[in-house]
Amino acid sequence: MALIAAAAPAAPIAGAQSQSGDTRFFSQTNYRIDNDSLWNFFQQRGGVRTFGYPVSRTFRLDGFSVQIFQREVMQLWPDGSVHTLNLLDQGLLPYTKINGSTFPATDPALISGAPTPSDPDYGTKIIQFVQQNAPDTFNGEPVNFNQTFQNTVTSQDVTNADASLLPLFDLDIWGAPTSAPAVDPNNHDFIYQRFQRSIMHYDKNCGCTQGLLLADYLKSVMTGQNLPADLAAQVQNSKYYKQYAPGKSGSIARPNDLPGSDLTNAFEPEQPSATGSTPSTNSNFAYGFQVHMWDLGQQAKGFVVGDIRQAGFGWAKNQWNWAAIETAPGQYDWSEADSVINSEANAGLSILVSVQDAPSFYTSPTSGLMPSDPAKFQQLMQTMATHYKGKIQGYELWNEENLSREAGSNIDPSTYLPLLKAGYAGVKAGDPNAQVFLGALSPTGTNTPGVAMDDLGYLKALYALNNGEAKNYFDVMTAHLSGFSNPPDCTPATPQCSLSGGWNNDPSFFAFSRLGQYHDAMTAAGDTNKKVWLTEFGYDSNTVAIPGYEYSTFVSEDAQAKFLVQAIQMAKQTPFIGGLMVWNLNYQVAVPQSDEKWGFGVIRSDWSPRPAFTALAAMPK
Numbered sequence: 001m002a003l004i005a006a007a008a009p010a011a012p013i014a015g016a017q018s019q020s021g022d023t024r025f026f027s028q029t030n031y032r033i034d035n036d037s038l039w040n041f042f043q044q045r046g047g048v049r050t051f052g053y054p055v056s057r058t059f060r061l062d063g064f065s066v067q068i069f070q071r072e073v074m075q076l077w078p079d080g081s082v083h084t085l086n087l088l089d090q091g092l093l094p095y096t097k098i099n100g101s102t103f104p105a106t107d108p109a110l111i112s113g114a115p116t117p118s119d120p121d122y123g124t125k126i127i128q129f130v131q132q133n134a135p136d137t138f139n140g141e142p143v144n145f146n147q148t149f150q151n152t153v154t155s156q157d158v159t160n161a162d163a164s165l166l167p168l169f170d171l172d173i174w175g176a177p178t179s180a181p182a183v184d185p186n187n188h189d190f191i192y193q194r195f196q197r198s199i200m201h202y203d204k205n206c207g208c209t210q211g212l213l214l215a216d217y218l219k220s221v222m223t224g225q226n227l228p229a230d231l232a233a234q235v236q237n238s239k240y241y242k243q244y245a246p247g248k249s250g251s252i253a254r255p256n257d258l259p260g261s262d263l264t265n266a267f268e269p270e271q272p273s274a275t276g277s278t279p280s281t282n283s284n285f286a287y288g289f290q291v292h293m294w295d296l297g298q299q300a301k302g303f304v305v306g307d308i309r310q311a312g313f314g315w316a317k318n319q320w321n322w323a324a325i326e327t328a329p330g331q332y333d334w335s336e337a338d339s340v341i342n343s344e345a346n347a348g349l350s351i352l353v354s355v356q357d358a359p360s361f362y363t364s365p366t367s368g369l370m371p372s373d374p375a376k377f378q379q380l381m382q383t384m385a386t387h388y389k390g391k392i393q394g395y396e397l398w399n400e401e402n403l404s405r406e407a408g409s410n411i412d413p414s415t416y417l418p419l420l421k422a423g424y425a426g427v428k429a430g431d432p433n434a435q436v437f438l439g440a441l442s443p444t445g446t447n448t449p450g451v452a453m454d455d456l457g458y459l460k461a462l463y464a465l466n467n468g469e470a471k472n473y474f475d476v477m478t479a480h481l482s483g484f485s486n487p488p489d490c491t492p493a494t495p496q497c498s499l500s501g502g503w504n505n506d507p508s509f510f511a512f513s514r515l516g517q518y519h520d521a522m523t524a525a526g527d528t529n530k531k532v533w534l535t536e537f538g539y540d541s542n543t544v545a546i547p548g549y550e551y552s553t554f555v556s557e558d559a560q561a562k563f564l565v566q567a568i569q570m571a572k573q574t575p576f577i578g579g580l581m582v583w584n585l586n587y588q589v590a591v592p593q594s595d596e597k598w599g600f601g602v603i604r605s606d607w608s609p610r611p612a613f614t615a616l617a618a619m620p621k
Contacts (some may be wrong), residue, residue, distance in 0.1 A: 022272035030269035037119010063260035104182035206606030286579025288315025378422035385430025398439030440478035443508030485551035531578030538583035542599030561615035
């Protein structure tokens with residue numbers, strides 16, 4: 001079936017990156033994109049987000065060089081152009097039952113109404129055909145099949161492309177629809193629509209739509225491995241069935257069925273290329289996520305730690321409410337905290353914990369959210385560090401104490417210093433090997449008595465107390481900075497780079513130049529031997545304009561992904577930065593979209609990844 005013609009080629013752009021220093025190697029599957037043309041196409045069409053990870057080497061199939069990815073099969077034509085296979089055509093995977101799911105069959109009547117590539121106005125007509133036959137609503141459900149098609153390849157994937165060409169790039173990925181939408185007869189929560197190259201899947205439970213990992217099944221057919229029973233029953237007469245036969249000529253079991261093919265090493269795992277390796281300038285850099293684990297079920301806790309490991313990150317940061325642990329003076333309930341810490345520790349993660357908000361029985365009208373007696377905080381931290389000795393690697397002593405919502409109205413470094421001193425003594429008494437992190441300050445862009453104090457001003461004032469006494473009570477400097485709507489490489493000297501046109505009139509809105517000011521303050525105080533960790537850093541991408549966070553509507557999900565990767569790369573290249581905790585991993589499972597924490601999340605409420613998580617997982621570590 002030949003419903004679609006080749007779309008115009010796109011110019012190369014900077015590419016997706018893998019967990020190895022070799023940007024073309026993906027440790028998730030242990031395959032590499034060796035061919036330059038395939039690599040450029042991968043970059044220009046959305047990378048891992050669009051194709052999934054490679055699951056084969058480049059090999060010869062039916063007269064063409066091909067490489068199989070989880071969602072698509074790339075094919076290199078003799079003229080050097082790259083196309084994707086019509087994966088669901090007769091002879092490949094024309095089937096309707098795979099792994100317990102039932103998909104709609106091709107509809108000859110629908111196909112006959114499609115424009116032909118010979119039509120002079122084919123480009124316009126084929127996109128109209130998609131719009132007419134891929135609905136966004138079906139049976140009252142927001143399936144968003146047309147929106148999913150139209151938003152597959154974005155202008156950020158192909159930065160120099162004419163916007164009018166983007167729908168044709170989407171056509172590269174999906175092909176044209178070959179069926180109407182249909183409900184899975186065995187699962188009425190699933191609605192599918194068949195295209196030439198993939199199947200869109202709407203899940204009513206999460207209200208989300210994505211492409212199935214169909215190309216992986218072609219690999220299963222060819223190798224006979226991980227082949228679902230229902231698919232195995234349908235492919236017995238396929239020319240591809242169990243053709244991969246290492247040890248035979250061309251590694252082909254029945255060469256007469258596969259002329260023009262050579263499967264030698266097609267499915268043998270690869271190693272990163274030494275020549276493609278780019279060693280990190282900061283080999284001990286800590287990659288982490290701030291996570292929401294409290295009160296989640298054990299399965300959900302498993303999802304969290306699994307996502308951290310899948311991303312190739314090694315740290316989990318938790319923020320706990322003091323009153324949830326010390327329920328009455330001197331009485332501690334460790335049950336939920338134990339569940340969280342054991343889940344993280346058993347997954348081999350390093351753990352950072354921050355405790356905030358003193359119980360009401362320890363506060364006074366003048367102490368705000370801090371205890372009126374710092375000794376109570378010392379007691380808590382010593383008890384906690386003793387209880388979790390060897391399991392928790394770091395304790396961040398309070399949270400954003402330059403804000404009234406975190407400290408109460410008495411915002412003053414002289415109030416925080418005794419708390420810091422007490423907490424440090426408690427941690428070191430309970431676990432001398434645990435690291436103490438200064439309570440991170442938040443950018444404010446303002447000095448408003450009783451509400452907020454400028455973060456840099458607060459830090460300098462803290463260092464000024466008692467000839468720098470504070471530097472004796474923490475091992476790691478911290479910062480809670482945000483990207484706002486400014487790309488990571490923006491500075492106060494380039495305010496025009498703001499995507500929103502705002503949140504660019506104060507130095508605290510530019511994270512990395514602000515970190516330089518933190519380091520200058522440390523140097524001035526003679527505190528130069530400590531690393532700085534960004535224990536919260538994120539980009540807020542949300543279509544809902546939340547007061548104070550309106551910039552989020554200018555940051556697309558793809559921009560969030562791009563900026564987070566760029567920020568971590570910049571942090572790794574800065575010698576005084578020791579780690580970065582992405583704010584946040586999974587708060588979308590706990591808060592509504594109207595909450596300001598929602599937009600920073602990189603995992604959706606249904607546990608599927610946003611583009612940022614996919615990009616962070618693919619980033620070299």
